[in-house]
Amino acid sequence: MLHLPSLMDAPVLYAELNLAKTRGLRCTSPPSLSQVGFLVHKSPIEKCSVAVQENRTEPTGRSAILECPRDWHPHWDKCLFISQTSRTWAEGLSDCSLRGATLLLIRDGEELRLLQDFSKGKGQQFYIGLKYVQVDKVWKWMNGSILNTNILQITGKDEENSCALISHGEVFSDSCSSDNHWICQKMLRHV
Template sequence: MDAPVLYAELHLAKTQGLRSTSPPSPQQDACRGPGWHRVALKLGCVGLILLLMGLSVLVGFLVQKPLIEKCSVAVQENKTEPTVRSTILECPRDWHLHWNKCLFISQTSRPWAEGLADCSLRGATLLLIGDGKELKLLQDFSKGKGQQFFIGLKYVQEDKVWKWMNGSILNTNLLRITGKNEENSCALISHTEVFSDSCSSDNHWICQKTLKRV
């Protein structure tokens, strides 16, 4: 009876040895996974992190860009502001500001031609009236002075028209000249009218020039 028992023991040991050397089960190998899968997973995580960082930087730039542009505009405005403020228009000494003109009132009475020459020496010309509103203001100014003044308007006998010193023809809808239209006639302004008188008569005059930039 010893032989069968010995055989059974050997058979049992052989069977257990075969079981211990068998390959791992498919379920355990699938759980562990190949090594390249783990590397790919890590790389994917790193790429996702970099992508999120890039989007964060881009959003921050887009938010800050309008603020940078506003600051740039404000700086430009601050740079140009002193230049605008430094551009001041004023009249020379002894001249009167009237709209966009500087006016000089003569203190002496002379013929029209001498008044014209005096204005020229001052870098100006005899007064030119632009419209009815300016005419009204000048008439009020004349009333305050209590005088009448030669202006830059003369009758041209050859053309039978009144002409301003800049060569333009008088617009009779703007103002009407009372008195005679004849050779050697020049226009004067008073507080009530614009009238014709001899260019040889002695009267005060008004010169005009544009405002000076300082």
Template sequence: MDTSKVYLNLKASRTPGPQRASPPCLPPDACQCPRSHRWALKLSCAGLILLLLTLIGMSVLVRVLIQKPSIEKCSVCIQENITKKADSPAKLSCSRDWLLHRDKCIHFSQDSHIWKRGLADCATKGATFLLIRDQEELSFIKDSANAKGTTFWLGLYYTLRDKKWKWVNGSTLSSHGLQITGEAKKDSCAAVSKNKVFSDACASHNMWICQKEPKLVSETVCNDS
């Protein structure tokens, strides 16, 4: 056997065949932008953010400037209303067909009936018979009755047991109050006609006068228009 030939074949089998070449390694920053470009990009982003913040701030400022006159106007309006309320009494109002006199709403009935019927009618209206408290109010009622040319029941009746005139709220007529003409007897009630207050039978038919408290007029504090 030829030994030299075997040696050559073994050597040849150990010799590596042709292999595919590996691509050369690239440097780490070969695919990155230049540093100057990166700085420019960062500055552009910062500029856009600053511009956005500036626009937001300007929009807020414009809204504040637009609303400021309205706020100042409303503040002045509120202060004026507070001053008016402090300097003047509250405004009072009465329902339709009721007359405001001082701090009372007064109603002159259109119907004529006995005293108890008038008392009940005032109650259904959320009111009571008229209670005259001073000479000024008495003069006003007399003038009104005289102008209407009729007789009106008042909230005053005579009690035979006490022999005194009493108002419907339970108080006794003061000796310094209004003067009642005519005889006071059982079932006597007071009525006003023209220039006098007189005693009349409670079963007589007269018109009547009711009274109730007025309402406070609501006021608008501020108007934005």
């Protein structure tokens, strides 16, 4: 069984949400990047969509317990699945999709550091949901967002068929055809 010291040793947090009186959501413009550093740029529409998905309650008005599926590991509001095999980036993406998930999207520097600490303990590198798009000449996350290079730098070549890997010391580019482990993510589910 896989042991994730950085991710598993943290206590699981359960929260009671009382959203019954919420009539609607107000979506505002995102804060400027000088105020908040994100690795993923999201438009106001994407942020609103996420907020709507997160504000679900059970019809009975009871609070919902959030938990990860079996063999997944809680990490903040996400569940992470660590592959036990090495395959290409596309095969990792396909495996995540079959699990109802996507390759990992890193939100900020704190999450990046935690994942790098985890990979240091494993001595491995992992594909994440970041790929170089030759036509646009930019790194894009699986959700279509452009990488904020002020927060995260990719070492290695920016060329066609380059995918990002996270290791203990860096995030670097490698051929998407190389065999590596990968990390899938999905949001915590209501049970």
